[in-house]
Structures are given as C-alpha cells and as structure tokens.
Amino acid sequence: MSIIDLKLPNAILKALRLPQNNLRRDQLRVLKKLLKKARFTSFGQQYRFDEILLSKHPGKKFQELVPTFNYNKIYNEWWHKTIKGQSDICWPGKIKYYALSSGTSESASKYIPITNDLLRGNKIVMIKQLLSLGKYENIPFTSIGKGWLTLGGSTELQKGPGYFAGDLSGITAKKAPFWFQPFYKPGKKIAKQKDWNKKIAEIVEKAPQWDIGFLIGVPAWIQMCVEQIVERYQLKNIHELWPNLAFFVHGGVSFEPYKKGFEKMLGKPITYIETYLASEGFIAYQDRQYAKGMRLVTNEHIFLEFVPFDDINFTADGEMIENPEALMLHEVEEGKDYALLISTTAGTWRYLIGDTVKFVDKEKSEIIITGRTKHFLSLVGEHLSVDNMNKAVQMASQKFNISIPEFTVAGIPVDNFFGHHWFVACDDKVDPKLLCNFIDECLNELNDDYAVERKSALKEIRLSVLKEDDFMNFMLSKGKVGGQHKFPRVLKGTMLNDWYQFLEKNK
Structure with a gap:
C-alpha cells in the first residue's frame, strides 16, 4: 500500500500540507465552478450568482437565493426557452442535445438538457470507475479488453429544430471516442434499431461472433437477452459461449431480486458492479468489492443536496414542499432517507431528481438507492419504502x-x-x-x-x-x-x- 492509499487524519494531512479528506471543501469547489461558468446566463443573473460567489458561505447563500425545482417547474420557467433555440439560459451556449426520460411513472417524455461539459464529466467518472476495478479481488484483467455488450434504447436520435433528442445511451454513443468503438457491442447498426424485438433477435444472431467480457444495462433486459441466447444455442450456460464474461455493470434498480434467476444462466461466478447513471448525470458508482453501497461523485461536475424524506418536507403524494430543508453532504446522517437535489454542468439547478437515497457509510460517501419520492406506500402511515x-x-x-x-x-x-x-x-x-x-x-x-x-x-x-x-x-x-x-x-x-x-x- 502506498502513502496515497492511506486514510490519514485531517490534522496530519493539514500539517503535512497534503490534500485533506474534506467533503464540504470538495463540494464547495464544485459549486463555485458551476456558478462561475453560469454567472452570465439568464438564470445566473436572475439568481445573483456573483453575489453567491462573493459570500463567505456560498453553499448557504446558494440555498437562500436559488429555489428548488422539479421537472415541470424548471421546464416551464427555463428549459422550454432552450428548446426554442435560445442560448445562455441555464448554461452557457445553446443546448444541442436532450435526453428523453420518462422515469418509471410519468407518461410524457421529459427533455433533460445534455451539454458537452456534462458528457465530459460523465466520461471522467466512467474512467475513474474503470480504474477502480484494480481494487477488486482476483480480477481477470483479460476480460476488460474484451467486448462490452451494452443493452439500451435505440441510439437513433430524433432531429428537432436545432437539436437532437433521444436515449442518453444514443447521445453517449454519438459522442463516444474512436478508441471505444472496437469494444462496443452490439455495434452502431444494431444499437440504432428502434424495434426492440428485432434488436434482441439481431443480438442473439450475432452473439457467437463476439467475445464478451462485460455486460452493461438494466437487469431485467439483460437477463431476457441472455436467456434467449442460451435457449437459441441450447447452452448449459452463457459461459459456454462467452468464457471471458466476468462483469455485469448494472443500475437503476436493486439487483437482489434478479440475482437468483441471473445466476442460473452462469457457468461460474461473475462480479456485479452497481452504478447510478441517470439522464441528469453520473451520480455514484461502486468503487470497491463488497462495498456497502455506491460512492457519490463529489469532486467532479455535480453539486449535491439532500432533503430529509419525511412528512415535513413532502406531501402524502410525494410532492416536495416549496422551501424544504436541504442539507449539504457534510450535514447528512447515516441510516436516514433523503431525496436528492442536484446542480450540474448542464444547467440543472437544485433539481429534484426523484430518487431517495440512504447513507450507509458517510465517511466514504457511500449510498444506496432506497426508492423514489413517488414510489412508496403510505396510505395510512405505514411508510413502506x-x-x-x-x-x-x-x-x-x-x-x-x-x-x-x-x-x-x-x-x-x-x-x-x-x-x-x-x-x-x-x-x-x-x-x-x-x-x-x-x-x-x-x-x-x-x-x-x-x-x-x-x-x-x-x-x-x-x-x-x-x-x-x-x-x-x-x-x-x-x-x-x-x-x-x-x-x-x-x-x-x-x-x-x-x-x-x-x-x-x-x-
């Protein structure tokens, strides 16, 4: 173990003039970076970003001057202007990409702005996650250089008046660096397929031609795809076809309900890695084996706030009140449910993302996703998460x-x-x-x-x-x-x- 891997007390780090383990400092640095970049936007001017930057306590001043937003509020007041082609609204420049997201309950699509700054931040976090694989035991590094089967929505983007819109995976694929293409499966042609059944059929057809080391996607869809491959080629398990399969990178839902069924398709154990990649940004990822939860991204491109998920801050229908109590990262407690507010490099400000999280290790900033603000049952006070x-x-x-x-x-x-x-x-x-x-x-x-x-x-x-x-x-x-x-x-x-x-x- 090198000295940079040691977890030294802040007092010693300060005396040695080494970087301190300070979550508050990291997050305030991110906030200031966001405010400086967006200070001359319409949003930054209205909510006095310059005044926040000059404050001795920018975090508290930010919470005092900038209101909280859900999707409908920020879209109706701000984001609809960017879709009409206006520049410098919530983030510098013109928004050229939107991720279409309907969550798990709404029927109408939400247009989430995607900027180059956000994609750059997401990419850096992805690289950090890839590097963190070195912390995993008995890691088969040969698998990293094999194919990465990513099962998402269609990468074909809709053309709007001055912008493109579609699944985040489509925008990411369009912006992916050239070196990523040899690893990326099922490849651009199949990934563009909009008909889901045809896409799965084409993946099943091509499966024997690939040497897959990674699976990436939502558990239900990945399981369905692998089951069809096993059935089509009359395999005992998927490792007969893909012997180098070693990792499954999943997210969006708890993997535990799927684990038993998933393992029936395997010939040997694989490593499961959880991520928290939303349309709004790459929020957290599991960075070590046997971690209790996912480590929040605290020093890159997202400023985080946490609203206690209780009867004081939320209505019985899961709607957040007008001026909720919002805590910064250093103020939270382990074991309590919080609704997540994020501010990002895409002009997403104090935005209620809709998920609830719980800290399982505050020192390591590790969380688990406990549900969604509107996906809980409390008909008579049972508070079932x-x-x-x-x-x-x-x-x-x-x-x-x-x-x-x-x-x-x-x-x-x-x-x-x-x-x-x-x-x-x-x-x-x-x-x-x-x-x-x-x-x-x-x-x-x-x-x-x-x-x-x-x-x-x-x-x-x-x-x-x-x-x-x-x-x-x-x-x-x-x-x-x-x-x-x-x-x-x-x-x-x-x-x-x-x-x-x-x-x-x-x-």
Whole structure:
C-alpha cells in the first residue's frame, strides 16, 4: 500500500500540507465552478450568482437565493426557452442535445438538457470507475479488453429544430471516442434499431461472433437477452459461449431480486458492479468489492443536496414542499432517507431528481438507492419504502428457493379501510398464499410503522403470481424498453389503471 492509499487524519494531512479528506471543501469547489461558468446566463443573473460567489458561505447563500425545482417547474420557467433555440439560459451556449426520460411513472417524455461539459464529466467518472476495478479481488484483467455488450434504447436520435433528442445511451454513443468503438457491442447498426424485438433477435444472431467480457444495462433486459441466447444455442450456460464474461455493470434498480434467476444462466461466478447513471448525470458508482453501497461523485461536475424524506418536507403524494430543508453532504446522517437535489454542468439547478437515497457509510460517501419520492406506500402511515420491499422479496426468494425478477405493489381500498396488492413475477412453482404471508411477516420485522398499521387500518395484503413475460409485455406495450426504463415498484394513478386493463385483457 502506498502513502496515497492511506486514510490519514485531517490534522496530519493539514500539517503535512497534503490534500485533506474534506467533503464540504470538495463540494464547495464544485459549486463555485458551476456558478462561475453560469454567472452570465439568464438564470445566473436572475439568481445573483456573483453575489453567491462573493459570500463567505456560498453553499448557504446558494440555498437562500436559488429555489428548488422539479421537472415541470424548471421546464416551464427555463428549459422550454432552450428548446426554442435560445442560448445562455441555464448554461452557457445553446443546448444541442436532450435526453428523453420518462422515469418509471410519468407518461410524457421529459427533455433533460445534455451539454458537452456534462458528457465530459460523465466520461471522467466512467474512467475513474474503470480504474477502480484494480481494487477488486482476483480480477481477470483479460476480460476488460474484451467486448462490452451494452443493452439500451435505440441510439437513433430524433432531429428537432436545432437539436437532437433521444436515449442518453444514443447521445453517449454519438459522442463516444474512436478508441471505444472496437469494444462496443452490439455495434452502431444494431444499437440504432428502434424495434426492440428485432434488436434482441439481431443480438442473439450475432452473439457467437463476439467475445464478451462485460455486460452493461438494466437487469431485467439483460437477463431476457441472455436467456434467449442460451435457449437459441441450447447452452448449459452463457459461459459456454462467452468464457471471458466476468462483469455485469448494472443500475437503476436493486439487483437482489434478479440475482437468483441471473445466476442460473452462469457457468461460474461473475462480479456485479452497481452504478447510478441517470439522464441528469453520473451520480455514484461502486468503487470497491463488497462495498456497502455506491460512492457519490463529489469532486467532479455535480453539486449535491439532500432533503430529509419525511412528512415535513413532502406531501402524502410525494410532492416536495416549496422551501424544504436541504442539507449539504457534510450535514447528512447515516441510516436516514433523503431525496436528492442536484446542480450540474448542464444547467440543472437544485433539481429534484426523484430518487431517495440512504447513507450507509458517510465517511466514504457511500449510498444506496432506497426508492423514489413517488414510489412508496403510505396510505395510512405505514411508510413502506422500495428498500423494504426489495429486502422482503429477497428474503422470500431465499426462503422458498425461487426467482422473483419483477414485482410491483398497489394500494387498494378494503371496505372502509385499506390494503396492499402485490403482483410478483415468478416462473417457479410457489403457493401464493404462503408467499404473501411470508412477505407480510418480513415487512412487519423490517418496518415498525408497517407493523403498527397492520394491526389497525391496513387490513389486508393480497398477492398475485404472474409470469415474468406479463411484466415485460406491459413495458413493451408502453414503449418503455431497454436503457433507462424499469418497472415501477409502486403503481398509482393512470399507470395502475393501465396495468389492471392490461391484465384483464391478457388474462
């Protein structure tokens, strides 16, 4: 171990004039960099970025002068001007690219601005993550030089009046450096394919020609693709075809529900690496083996704030109040749920990204994603998070030795009270009643609020076992395939009605 790898106390580092382990300093440096770059934009002028830069406490001054935004607010007040071709609105210059993102609940596409500065920051973080592989035990470096199969949405971009819009993977591929092309699979031609079924068919056809070392994508879509390859070529496992497959880089959802089913397709263990790459920026990544969570990117291109996810700062529908309490990185506590606000090099300012996170190691800035602000159930105060649901499903998978790759939960009326209706994907044989009772028992252990309400207003828990194809076909029917699209863990409103109609139509 070299001296640069040692974790020395800040007092010693200061005495030796070495860089200190100071999260607050790192984040304030990023904030100042963002403010200086955007000070002459319309946004920077209105919210007095110059005054913030001159303040003794720029972080607090920034929070005092700049309001928080959700997508609708920042789009209606600012971003719609950039789509019309106006320059220097929230970030210097003209926005030439937009990532289309609908999250997991909204039906209309969101236009998220993408700048060269943001892509450059994302690229630096990607390189840092690649370099961090040296911290993993028994790493087969030969696999890094093999093919990287990335399964995302179509890389074909829509042409707008003065801009391009599409999946972030498409924009990234368009901007990818020349040296990346030999590693990138399935290649530009297949990646442009908009028809999902045709894309998978072409990947399956080409699979024997590739030597894949990495898989990159959302677990559900990667699993579907690999299953089809194994079935097509009558393999015992995918390693018969790709012996150098050693890594799966995944993100967007908890991998635990998928792990059991995924490992059935493998001939030997592989390393799973979690990332937090959203349309708005590369936020965190797992940088060491057996890490509790993902390390936040604190010193590159994103300034982070954390709003306690509680009844004070959020309504019962998951809407953030007008002036919420917002903490900087050095002010957070481990074990508490926070909604994430980000400011980035794409003119995204104090923006509610919609995810909730929990710190599992504050010193290392390691987080886990616990859910989304609108994807939780609290009909009567049970405060059931996606993290609770994931853990209960994982425990059930182990208990019954089954694979549950997908699930979702809906709140339902039960007489004059309330209940939860679980829908789980399981192609293995299982008794729905036993599974329902066990998940209910797990949630009683995991969540005190849930346990209290199960004795009062939360009267009934139902569970329906469906096929995995039911979930995949529903997503296909909504045009939500590949890339950033995940099945919502909680169904509400229009999406819930569409789900019931889909099940009725296809039962």
